[in-house]
Amino acid sequence: MLLTELIDIKYPIIQGGMQHITRSPLVIAVAEAGGLGLLTTGALDAEGLRKEIQTVRENTDKVFGVNLNLLQPNIDELVEVVCQEKVPLVTTGAGSPKKYYDQFLAAGIKVIPVVASVKHAQKMKDLGVLAVVAEGQAAGGHIGASSTMPLVRQITEQVDIPVIAAGGIGDGRGLVAALALGAVGVQMGTVFLAAQETPIPDSFKEAVVSANDQATTVTGRKGGHPVRAINNEMLTQYLDLEMQNTPEEELEKLTVGSLYRAVVEGDTKTGTMMSGEIAGLVKGVRPAKEIIEEIIQEANDCLSQLSNVKL
Structure with a gap:
């Protein structure tokens, strides 16, 4: 199915x-x-x-x-x-x-x-x-x-x-x-x-396009609310403070409004640019139709190649 x-x-x-x-x-x-x-x-x-x-x-x-x-x-x-x-x-x-x-x-x-x-x-x-x-x-x-x-x-x-x-x-x-x-x-x-x-700022899109396999980081593990995003100055500071067992209320001051700063204001330094580890595969800004069609074409090509594989 x-x-x-x-x-x-x-x-x-x-x-x-x-x-x-x-x-x-x-x-x-x-x-x-x-x-x-x-x-x-x-x-x-x-x-x-x-x-x-x-x-x-x-x-x-x-x-x-x-x-x-x-x-x-x-x-x-x-x-x-x-x-x-x-x-x-x-x-x-x-x-x-x-x-x-x-x-x-x-x-x-x-x-x-x-x-x-x-x-x-x-x-x-x-x-x-x-x-x-x-x-x-x-x-x-x-x-x-x-x-x-x-x-x-x-x-x-x-x-x-x-x-x-x-x-x-x-x-x-x-x-x-x-x-x-x-x-x-x-x-x-x-x-x-x-x-x-x-509908996000070009600066956010460019951060994704320029990302590599090590570009994302996870904050909030100690507090039990882990979040993955593209690393930047604010998240680096957050991680340093988290390792020092800084109280949650102090850490929260860094992140309040940070998603808005990234998504609306295009702030790549203190905004939270939520993104997956796969960002390193994103190579350019393109129409959604082109993205989907390329994914399907690659999937079909891969299936064709695998049809000849014998283990």
């Missing part, structure tokens, strides 16, 4: 819902290119989300979804809007969607939670969700404890539910690897940071 059999999309690729970033221009472009675009709800109120949903609908007849951060203070009203607008699909993060599951079902909405362990995947399977996104710690933003490859394989082996692989996947070979692990498709975020349609 492929993701395209679960969702009416051309290619088994989901564009990850990156907080404050994946707005309607990118979602429309990804949907039109054959993937599943996800709107983020970060920094939106109910009417802001409604407007974004309607904008997508006005510009494409393709399937799209909304990514819900369940820890948002206004999550109840955001869920209400999603249900009123009968969005085809939601992905959820930062908790279990159980509280809202009946609302989603009543509105005919497919639910795909993001999970970081076999235990959570099993709970979501028992809830009755369509599939899960198994996200490893190579991803950008808030991360779990497991690496992508072992996480995906253990969930596909132990939980009878379609699995979408995420975290450190940014090209066609990564897509093929995910399928080999038993996944039905992939979710990609970092590769779309450099899409022309992504």
Whole structure:
């Protein structure tokens, strides 16, 4: 089975819902290119989300979804809007969607939670969700404890539910690897940071394009809230203070407003530029359609090469 059999999309690729970033221009472009675009709800109120949903609908007849951060203070009203607008699909993060599951079902909405362990995947399977996104710690933003490859394989082996692989996947070979692990498709975020349609400052995009394999770092491990982002002056200072066992309230002073500084102001020195380890594979700013088509072409080429391999 492929993701395209679960969702009416051309290619088994989901564009990850990156907080404050994946707005309607990118979602429309990804949907039109054959993937599943996800709107983020970060920094939106109910009417802001409604407007974004309607904008997508006005510009494409393709399937799209909304990514819900369940820890948002206004999550109840955001869920209400999603249900009123009968969005085809939601992905959820930062908790279990159980509280809202009946609302989603009543509105005919497919639910795909993001999970970081076999235990959570099993709970979501028992809830009755369509599939899960198994996200490893190579991803950008808030991360779990497991690496992508072992996480995906253990969930596909132990939980009878379609699995979408995420975290450190940014090209066609990564897509093929995910399928080999038993996944039905992939979710990609970092590769779309450099899409022309992504509404972030050029300085942020250039930081992704110029990144190498060692460009990202993880802060917050000691406090139990690890976040992966492109390293800069502020994060280097944070890591130094973290190693010195600086109190959490002092560390928080460095990061308050840092995502806004990166995403809106283009501050690459004191902003938090959330990005996955795969950033080193992103070589330029291009239309989302070109990104997706190259991924699919590379995946098909890889599959053709592997068809001749005998072990």
